[in-house]
Amino acid sequence: MRLIFMGTPDFAVPSLHALRDAGHEIVAVYTQPARPAGRGKALRPSPVQVAAEALNIPVHTPERVKRDIREHEIFAAFQADAAIVAAYGLILPPAMLNAPRLGCLNVHASLLPRWRGASPIQSAILAGDAQSGVSIMQMEEGLDTGPVLAEAAVDIAPDETASTLHDKLATLGASLLAETLNAPLRATPQPKDGVTYAERLTRESGRIDWSRSAVEIDRQIRGLTPWPGAFTELNGVVWKIGGAQIVPSETKPLPGETLDDALTVACGEQALRLTRVQRPGKAMMEGDAFLRGQSVAKGTRFGG
Template sequence: MGTPDFAVPALKALIASHHEVVGVFTQPDRKGGRGKKLLCPPVKVEAVEAEIPVYQPERVRKNADVLQTLKDLRPDVVVVAAYGQILPQSVLDVPRLGCINIHASILPKYRGAAPINWAIVHGEKESGVTLMQMEAGLDTGPILEIHRVAITPAMNAQELHDALSDLGGEVLVDALDKLEAGNLPATIQDDDASSYAPMLTRESGRIDWEKSAQQLVDHIRGFYPWPGSYALREIPCAEAGAQDDLECSTLKVHAARVAVGAGSDALPGTIIQADCSSGTLQIATGEGVIELLKVQAPGKRAMKARDFLNGCDFSVGERLL
């Protein structure tokens, strides 16, 4: 049971192993892209290519047909990786060895929908993949194995996603063999040490210049590529007769770093350096100075700060919101 790219390496590992994949459950096809065409989930694409039966129920909970289909498949174990639906106890009880979830954090920290993003946003130095025995609670089941990876200072959420996705595929088959042999003991989670990683929204990416430069760098890394990080800039209204009015334009920030050794008494969000020749674009924050490395103006492609400064009218003293 899985849906996005994150789950594909796990499915590939199972297909290539001595285990038999008797069925794949994934989310229904959805419209997406510029043309709003009907798109198949990545897991479905992989399953169809391997000629594995695919099931795409809109809802799993309180769905008698789904429950009966699963019973008819008679699975020994169900592997779940970013499926996108909460499984009811009736489904969890079907497989002989239970349901095993591949969760992209070191549980009990970062239970929930977006553990990869929030680990980076909060400045964590490591993350990992937890294999857990599922129960009715949200990522609360007993831990079977934890496999760790370092979060390097420049790593963004997409890079960590790819690393953890591959890691899940690498460790899964061996863990299932241990489970079948009865050699995979479970450890109850410490609820007091738990934290929650809520679902992301467009507003999650809004930059708060009152935070420190390091916190903002982590914010930009953690929300790349989605929902992305952005600030607002006030510009004169383009409508005729409204020269004195201002409207907000969005500036997306794709990459940044702490400006080591730089300091400023300017209000947070104030541009303190915008040098076309050196390509230096620095902003005052609540603590320290941040240097924007890659940005994107409305209707434009993402570009390095030097190229951006050559074609814009940013000026020292202007304040981003």
């Protein structure tokens, strides 16, 4: 097929390569513009732009597309059979959704209609879902409401993080996309039952409330790794928590209070032993290694 590819982060890169490897003609790649990054705030192109340039595919980086009629005209002039969208990050107007012969197809990281919206990977872990997956969807104006052409599921492991699940779904989405385009396209409307929405995450999403259960906080830590990251405070200093282990607790201390000198912290139900921690200006460390350089006494209270 003659395709336009639209994506921005790492998640989209395997799909771009899968299309190229399958022999499709990619006439243009759309991605968000380079953004300031790192300590020097130098402009850094998106992972998709880097991948596209390595493949010698023309790259377009409009700041906005929703109301830019000139961009609509440029997009339509490619006369594509379809546009493939994978975490592009900009809302496409009807003029662009309807321009390709077969419309726009989206690689979405959930089993629709569960987890429509901005953070489907993280939301699946936060909610304790047993499975996640990828849906190839025909795009329309609604938020991830279009009919589904194909889907594939994966189990969520007990120690799954958003990072590991992201990588699994990126690879799965790429292979599913290639398979879908290699067969007649048949879309099935999404069921009306089971619709959930994944909220846009902020840094504050990572703040730990120790009055919640250890199970919930463990999901928060895993679901928000690597970004925005779960965190708590001790004496006004922010600690980022990169891993924890649920442990039973028969005592009833205050939530956030350490039960020993091994970083075991009381929760609303049970407790968590912090296995990976990071203080400002330091690297993430294993809990045991951290405690060899600094002690945290029993009875210390986090978040209080």
